Amino acid sequence: MHKTNLTNLDVDKLFEERSIDDIIEIERLLDAEIERKRNDLRSMVGDRYKDILAASDAIKSMKTMSENIVFNIDEITKTCGSLIDTPCSSIQLMPLEIETEARKNEQRVLLIQMRLAIFLSEQIWISLDNGNNLNSTQYYLLAHHVFMGISLNKQEYLDRLPMLENIKLSLVTLREKIFQKITEKLESVEITAEDTCHNLNALMLLENQTDDQLLNTFIEHRKTALQTLINSQFSNVRMQIAAMLRCLLTTIQLLHACFINTGSKNGLIWEELDNIVGENSQPTISKLELPVTPLISYIPNIIKEFRPKLKLSLKEDAKSIKSARVKSWISSTQNSIQKGLESSLQLVTTIKGLYMIREEAVKIDIPENWNKICEDLYLPEKFDIWYHFFQPILTTRAVTLLSKIIRNNIDEIKKDVETSVKNILQTGKSEIDLRLYVWTEDSSDIGKLEDDNRVLKMKTMGFSSEVITLCDRVDKTFLNLLEDISQYLYGVEFKDLPSAPYLLNDFKFKRKFADRDNLENHLRIECTSKSIEICRFIEDSLSKETNQNLIIKSLFCARFLQATCNLCGNFKKCCEFNNTSVDWVKVCDNFSKTSQVLWKNWVNSCVEKTLDLVKLLSDTSPRSMIANLTRWDDIEIQEQTEEKLFKSQISVPLKPSVPLTNILVKLNKDLSKVLSYTLPKEVHIYFLEAHVDVILKEYERVCSQDLNQIQALQYLLDVRFLSTLCIPRENSQLVTFSQNICDKLRNRIDPFDLDVFYSHLQNNIKKSIIQSQTLFGCLLPSSAQLINLGAYTKTKDQEKNPNLMALSVPSNNAWFPLLPITVPSQKLPGASASKKETKEKNPKPSRSTPKRAQDATSVVRQGAASLFGNLTTDWFS
Structure with a gap:
């Protein structure tokens, strides 16, 4: 039968289905399996709990031996009592009896030493449980001294002490336990100077260390204490850093209190150590309360007078050496904190969290003599633990968080x-x-x-x-x-x-x-x-x-x-x-x-849409020219000769052509849609220059066609109108381009006619620009574009009878259309002299007529009359 089936047997079914021989065989297999399991269990327990079993056996052995010793001591006490009661002073001891008595004394000395060793072991455990590691160390040294005395006895006596080996093992265990307790205490986050001195002195007594070695050991233990805090789990980073700060503050205080020689007063370590190993110190056994027994008188003097031995040597340059070690500790601690807090500070995701960490740390009070401590340890003046160890790390984290937050803001x-x-x-x-x-x-x-x-x-x-x-x-x-x-x-x-x-x-x-x-x-x-x-x-x-x-x-x-x-x-x-x-x-x-x-993407899109309108400029067929040409101005010119006066009529273009006007209206509308007065100046100029460049290129292609004089005159006015209205003065390239086109168009006009028409053509261009500047105000590069045309010069007639043109004069560079109107003609250079004569015929006010102030009602009436008078006369002229 398979072994795995032995644990799942059904007994009733087994007896029903199997024979007696099979049952006997199964019983034998079961017994063998049970025995194998027992052996495995014993092996496992022996491997895993070997120390516990050994300790258990030792404890049982010690218990048996202790009971025997106590029983024998009671018997000896009774015997001694009976001897005391029986007078024997008159009995003369024979040499054999003297020898027997000496052997008994030796045995009594050995017995009290054994009993003292056991008692010291108990006191060591009690002191360890009470946290008094210094007393445990002194008791251990005394117990070790007692054990050495026992081992010097005769071999025949030692052979009768089977528990001697157990005492030796017990002392080794106690030494390790004392070291463990000292380490735990020195690596505590919060520890007083007295406890530190006790444990350091215990360590010095056990290891017989010098002051430099002791300082190194102390620093290493404090490093471990700090590293424990770094690796521990806290509810939040704020509490962890506060605990680390307290640990470092405690370390510096302990360094000053325990190691620094301040004037004539040594550190606490040397003062306490002098009371233990000094010439005037008390024996170690005096610190014990021994049980009352007659055997106490048999304790050897070497045990009674025992005190730990330690050679104390304070170097002259000890303070500088300690300061160097302290500075080295500060440097290594700074690196440890920087590496240790790197992962913890990753959990802090806001600058406000760093603020809370700093506030928690600032709450920790420093001692009143902190400046004195820093001076004695050769630390920088006003040395601050938080600023030196933690503030740079928090600053680095704050810088990282700022970059991360700004990055997240930009992504958002x-x-x-x-x-x-x-x-x-x-x-x-x-x-x-x-x-x-x-x-x-x-x-x-x-x-x-x-x-x-x-x-x-x-x-x-x-x-x-x-x-x-x-x-x-x-x-x-x-x-x-x-x-x-x-x-x-x-x-x-x-x-x-x-x-x-x-x-x-x-x-x-x-x-x-x-x-x-x-x-x-x-x-x-x-x-x-x-x-x-x-x-x-x-x-x-x-x-x-x-x-x-x-x-x-x-x-x-x-x-x-x-x-x-x-x-x-x-x-x-x-x-x-x-x-x-x-x-x-x-x-x-x-x-x-x-x-x-x-x-500029929008400007380029507008330019693409404008190209369709621009193509109409190059259509010079008679049908298109009849539809595109506007009303011309008929001007009568006179020529005086010696014989008679000759009069003739000439026709000069008055307005831009219809295709150009449509283009300008379209551009004006495009700018109005995006609120031209909010456009950046550079974009506005780029818009005008891009469209003007496209329009001028089309006129350049027109110049290559076979044009008659009428077409050339109209196109010349168009180009001059466009250049004067829309081309910025500082754009020399477009100005030159426009002039070249005008030169080509002038070549298509008879020189004599050009000489006669040109001044009137220029005058009509100025008129047309001034009359349409409100309609095409968005297309002006700047408010000073038309300053040379006298567009903003107020005549005396305008001052007396202001018209709506005054409202359309821009006060800044942002242009936008007010009303789609054409302003009445203004007085320009080169106008006919007939109007001058009319102006001069106006009666002048008499000097004797007194000037009376007009009231508000009359001013309003005159302004209204002027406004509606202009509406009836010149509005649609």
């Missing part, structure tokens, strides 16, 4: 931008045409409080609700960052931050916030450098887009980058620490450059 901003762009595409809230959004009044535009008119402000800046929402999210991420670091940097909440966070002369306060400047600079640099990634992300995401989506996303992202510079105040604060705005200017410059690149 990227996701928000991507989400906002998707919402715009899904909801159809395009940034291409904001006119309805801006010019539609809403009850929420103006609030009761000063800051509640945010919507109206944003409308005037051209920022849509989606852009505002996105900027609010961006600003909130940096607000959370400022709130997180505020307490660490200044000790107060961000909303309660004062203008002066600390007093200049408060050393303790400044030491607490010693890394403030470092973190502020890092925050400023990180925010500045990482902000470039927003621009890169937008550029990369738009590089894959085409068609209409590219324009929508470009406009939204361009306005978002512009709005960030104006609306994200917390982002600005992160880049302006230490009262320096250079970095924020860099951020705004980067955003502005990227914004201009995105705006």
Whole structure:
């Protein structure tokens, strides 16, 4: 039968199915299996619990021997009592009896030594249990001394002591136990100077160490204590660092109290050690309370007078040596803390968590004589454990967290931008045409409080609700960052931050916030450098887009980058620490450059759409010219000869052609959709230059065709009109290009006719520009573009009867159309002299007529009369 089936037998079924021989065989197999299991169990117990079994056997043996010894001692006591009661002074001891008595004395001495050794073992265990390791050490040394005395007895006596070997083994075990207890005590986080001295002296007595060796041993044990804290599990990192700080503070105090020789007074170790091994010290046995027994008188004097022996030697340069060892310990401890806290600080994910760690550590009080301790240990003046060991590590972690938080903020901003762009595409809230959004009044535009008119402000800046929402999210991420670091940097909440966070002369306060400047600079640099990634992300995401989506996303992202510079105040604060705005200017410059690149996508799209209209300029067929030419100006010219006066009529173009006007209207509309007054100046100029370049190139192709004089005159006015209105003066390339085209067109005109027509043509160009500047105000590069034409020079007639043109004169570089009107003709150089005569015929006011002040009603009436008078006479001229 298989062995595995022996444990699962059914006895009743076995007797039913098997024969008697089989049953006997199964019984034999069962007995063999049981015996094998017993052997395995004995082997396992012997291997795993060998020490316990040996200790158990030793304890049983000691118990039996102790009972025998106690019984024999009682018998001896009774015998001695009977001898004392029986007078024997008169009995003369024979030499044989003397020898017998000597042997008995030897046996009594051996007996009391054995009893003393057993008693010392008990006292050692009791002292260890009470935590008195120094007494345990002294008792052990005395027990070892007693054992050495026992081993010097006659061999015949020793052969009768089977427990002698057990006592020897017991002493070895006790030595290891004492070492273990001393180590545990010295490696405790919190330990008093007295306990440290007791345990160090115990260690010195056991190992017979010098003071240098003892110092090294103490430092190594304190390193182990610190490493234990590093490897221990705490509820939070704050409690772990506080425990480590207490451990280091305790270590420095113990070093000073136990080892430093202060003046004429030695350290506590040497004072206590002198009471143990000095010449005037008490014998070790005097510290024991021996049981009352007549055998005490048989204790040898060498045992009674025993005290530990130790050679004390204090070197002259001991203090400098100890200071060097202390500095070496500080250096190694710094490395251990830095490596040990690396993993623990990974659990702290906020700057506020580091602030709580620092606050917990600052609560730990230092002793009043701390400066004296630092001086005696040759430590730096005002040496601070927290600042020296932990503050650099926390600063490094704070720097890492700042970089990580800013990185997360930038990633979150990227996701928000991507989400906002998707919402715009899904909801159809395009940034291409904001006119309805801006010019539609809403009850929420103006609030009761000063800051509640945010919507109206944003409308005037051209920022849509989606852009505002996105900027609010961006600003909130940096607000959370400022709130997180505020307490660490200044000790107060961000909303309660004062203008002066600390007093200049408060050393303790400044030491607490010693890394403030470092973190502020890092925050400023990180925010500045990482902000470039927003621009890169937008550029990369738009590089894959085409068609209409590219324009929508470009406009939204361009306005978002512009709005960030104006609306994200917390982002600005992160880049302006230490009262320096250079970095924020860099951020705004980067955003502005990227914004201009995105705006150019829209400009290029507008240029592509303009190409279809531009192609109509090159159609010079008679049918198209009849439809495209506007009304010409008929001018009568006179030529006086000696004989008679000759009069003739000439026709000069008065307005730009219809195709060019349509193009300009289209450009004006494109700019109006995106709110031209909110466009960056560079984008506005680029828009004009790109379109002018396309239009001029088309006119250049027109010049290569066979043009008649009428077509050449009209195209010459168109080019001059376009150049004067839209080409910036500083763009010499476009100016030269325009002049070359005009030269080609002049070559198509008869020189005599050109000489007669050109002054009138120039005059009509000025008229046309001045009359249409309000309609095409968006197409002016700057407010000073038309200054040379006298467009802003007020005549005396204008001062008396102001017209609507005064309202359209821009006060800054941002142009936008007011009303689609044509302004009445103004007086220009070269006008006919008939109007001068009319002006001179106006009656002058008499000097004798007194000037009376006009009341407000008359002023309003005159202004209204002037306004409606102009409406009836010159409005549609």
